[in-house]
Amino acid sequence: MPATYEPIATTTLSSTATSITFNNIPGTYTDLRLVFIPIGSASMNVDMRFNNDSTTLYSNTVIYGDGSAANSSRAVSQSRIRLTDYVNVSSTPTLHIIDIFSYAGSTNKTCLIEQSMDNNGSGIVARYVGLYRSTSAITRIDLLNLVSTNFAVGTTATLYGILKA
Amino acid sequence: MPSPTYTLIASNTLSTSAASVTFSSIPSTYTDLVLRCSFVDAGATGVQPMGAGTYGLRITGVSGTTSQRFIRGNGSAASSSSISGLYMADINGTGSTFTSVEIYIPSYTASQNKPISSFSAAEANATTAYISAVAALYQNTSAISSFSLDLLGDSFAVGSSFFLYGLKNS
Numbered sequence: 001m002p003a004t005y006e007p008i009a010t011t012t013l014s015s016t017a018t019s020i021t022f023n024n025i026p027g028t029y030t031d032l033r034l035v036f037i038p039i040g041s042a043s044m045n046v047d048m049r050f051n052n053d054s055t056t057l058y059s060n061t062v063i064y065g066d067g068s069a070a071n072s073s074r075a076v077s078q079s080r081i082r083l084t085d086y087v088n089v090s091s092t093p094t095l096h097i098i099d100i101f102s103y104a105g106s107t108n109k110t111c112l113i114e115q116s117m118d119n120n121g122s123g124i125v126a127r128y129v130g131l132y133r134s135t136s137a138i139t140r141i142d143l144l145n146l147v148s149t150n151f152a153v154g155t156t157a158t159l160y161g162i163l164k165a
Numbered sequence: 166m167p168s169p170t171y172t173l174i175a176s177n178t179l180s181t182s183a184a185s186v187t188f189s190s191i192p193s194t195y196t197d198l199v200l201r202c203s204f205v206d207a208g209a210t211g212v213q214p215m216g217a218g219t220y221g222l223r224i225t226g227v228s229g230t231t232s233q234r235f236i237r238g239n240g241s242a243a244s245s246s247s248i249s250g251l252y253m254a255d256i257n258g259t260g261s262t263f264t265s266v267e268i269y270i271p272s273y274t275a276s277q278n279k280p281i282s283s284f285s286a287a288e289a290n291a292t293t294a295y296i297s298a299v300a301a302l303y304q305n306t307s308a309i310s311s312f313s314l315d316l317l318g319d320s321f322a323v324g325s326s327f328f329l330y331g332l333k334n335s
Contacts, residue, residue, distance in 0.1 A: 063243065067234035067235075070237075095300075114298070116280050120230060123300060125245070
């Protein structure tokens with residue numbers, strides 16, 4: 001019997017990588033929570049894709065602040081959900097907390113994304129809402145770094161399953 | 166029966182006002198920490214935004230460079246700013262309702278700098294209220310074994326409550 005809040009899988013990179021994949025996600029939970037702490041060494045875009053699906057079924061809206069101004073933007077018909085684009089500095093981890101709701105259901109999938117990246121003088125704080133217009137259950141999540149820089153050693157990602165009862 | 170992964174480490178509900186609340190001897194057996202607080206600033210009146218040297222819920226008792234930036238909505242506009250220090254939330258003062266805040270501290274035992282996130286709401290059914298999200302950085306590669314919370318010289322009112330949870334990834 002699954003617990004209410006249970007780790008499904010966790011990864012800590014011992015060597016650099018361009019992606020992290022969670023595959024064969026069981027459909028026994030209600031929601032998923034992904035805690036992702038990438039570390040980079042240069043400019044890095046971080047994206048998330050479900051079920052290895054690169055069609056344009058993704059969209060997101062974001063509100064964010066950089067310490068001097070607040071803004072909001074949106075991206076539609078994307079091939080992935082952009083978690084962040086920023087210049088990351090080595091040894092400064094960035095926290096992403098991603099809640100994916102009703103991931104095993106037969107409706108489109110929504111997620112809330114919390115991004116916290118402060119670098120003592122630069123950085124961003126953001127909250128995203130993402131949409132994956134697919135009625136298929138999510139069984140795979142890929143975290144992608146689509147620029148040439150790898151995720152650095154020490155990058156961690158943990159996937160939790162949350163059960164409503 | 167699976168072992169619990171989201172465990173209450175310590176809690177404190179104030180029966181008398183206090184200038185600070187401390188969590189010490191935090192075990193290193195978890196992966197992340199989650200702190201949930203509900204509090205009133207007994208030295209303030211009404212809802213006040215966090216600001217350097219003025220108001221705010223702040224993490225103290227840690228050594229190292231600390232910084233943060235935040236985004237805030239007040240019911241009519243959004244803004245963003247930054248403060249030196251681990252300011253985590255706007256505050257409700259006496260006569261208002263409690264401020265609610267969740268603070269997430271990942272990888273608190275890892276030998277790397279610690280990113281910290283918080284999300285808070287200071288609502289009072291008034292013309293001014295605040296909802297804020299904070300991204301903070303604690304630059305220290307040592308494990309966190311204790312920390313405190315304060316209100317920049319004000320006191321937490323009776324009934325303020327603090328719950329520290331540990332989260333395991335395996």
